[in-house]
Amino acid sequence: MRDLSHDRALLSINSMTVKAWSLVELVEGCARAGLSAISPWRDIVQACGAERAGKLIRAHGMTVTGLCRGGMFPAADEASRRAALDDNRRAVDEAAAIGAQCLVLVVGGLPQGSRDLDGAHLQALHALLPYARQARVPLAIEPLHPMYAADRACVNTLAQANDLCDELGEGTGVAVDTYHVWWDPDLKREIARAGEKLLAYHVNDWLVPTTDLLLDRGMMGDGVIDLRAIRALVEAAGYRGHCEVEILSANNWWKRDPDEVLRICIERHQTMV
């Protein structure tokens, strides 16, 4: 396993961890903290303008470990389906403009009125893939925790994401987020199976108690996830990329000074991840 105890080079900050910051503030704040990798959500890229964001990122020599996020495909009718595809193509363009290593995809929940888990996502992925391949933007399918199965993603295990990659082929891979997968009894097998398809690795923690289904994630070390064990699996599978901190936390981390949040991210990256 890689020694992170003095590392800053392998730490990436997802913009959702420091939600108050714009893209400019994120880039400058990370640079100030001695960090060189970010992963923005689309909202701050769009607010900045993707071309301008790309220039700024390149000027600071930042690595972009991913753009969050495309997907949310399921649609009730043909017009919504087309609108979703168009929006995902724009996400590919934005990812290309900022040099993101991948576009993270959350495949979406069930279409309105549907109770059919199986049929909800595959067609849309097939439709997007040629465009993403042409733009040389790998699509990283992120399984979300089963508690998001109804409204955010009906891909809820790494096994499902790996199955999708097998079906879709070149240009696809997976994003593994410890928050979403830590409970999975098949995690070891499926991380090994993912292998070089591991495009992104997100870290954070599961708090006990968890008071909100969406916005109560924990800082690494504050919860129950055996982060060291999962990183060992990921690295044994060949992953050499960044550890990206993505923490949605309305009542704690979002209320703090982002510079302080970054300082703690670095400390926990070096001691708990």
Add this chain to the structure above:
Amino acid sequence: MRDLSHDRALLSINSMTVKAWSLVELVEGCARAGLSAISPWRDIVQACGAERAGKLIRAHGMTVTGLCRGGMFPAADEASRRAALDDNRRAVDEAAAIGAQCLVLVVGGLPQGSRDLDGAHLQALHALLPYARQARVPLAIEPLHPMYAADRACVNTLAQANDLCDELGEGTGVAVDTYHVWWDPDLKREIARAGEKLLAYHVNDWLVPTTDLLLDRGMMGDGVIDLRAIRALVEAAGYRGHCEVEILSANNWWKRDPDEVLRICIERHQTMV
């Protein structure tokens, strides 16, 4: 598939659905509604006294589809481990006293300070099993939704529960609760695998949005679960038992008149389950 459109005989009411009621009120309320099956939690059985509860239940000709619940095994030290085992033996005694068809087990979360998912539960089940076999009380292992992996159950898929049954053998089976398993991509395979080990079938629904991790379950038909499809799987696997309604709902169903809740349970049992 069995036709439930005029059925009351296959509907069982879990006491948590009408939380305000004592055991006496549960038995009398169900009898009033033309129902003949209940599944109490231990608190109301203990408040009534298990022997007296058994007499009352027999006097009303009620079927007891399960006693909820034993388990919660993991303990930080030897004294707590023994206390947990003693308490589970008392649960077996109570189940026998009220003639419960099974004792539903929730295996518990991680022991304090532990991040080892794998080692947390098996030893305790092995310790309890001889006692339960002697009392002729089948143990129904209930996988809980992965969002309870940290603090309530580290058995989070039906596959894990089936694996445990394979390892433990005679006297064990599974309880399938739609709320906990509906999202599982392996559900069809694992229900078929469970077969005659299916000891209990619990119904309810997953609301969108869900506002609380524990106490915001929905009435059948109010959420996104394809209940008819899951019952088809369960019956195809050979299950001929009751559909037990278990709804934990602090802000809705617990605030209503229990007689009205029962009336709606019956209506939804006949139309949505």
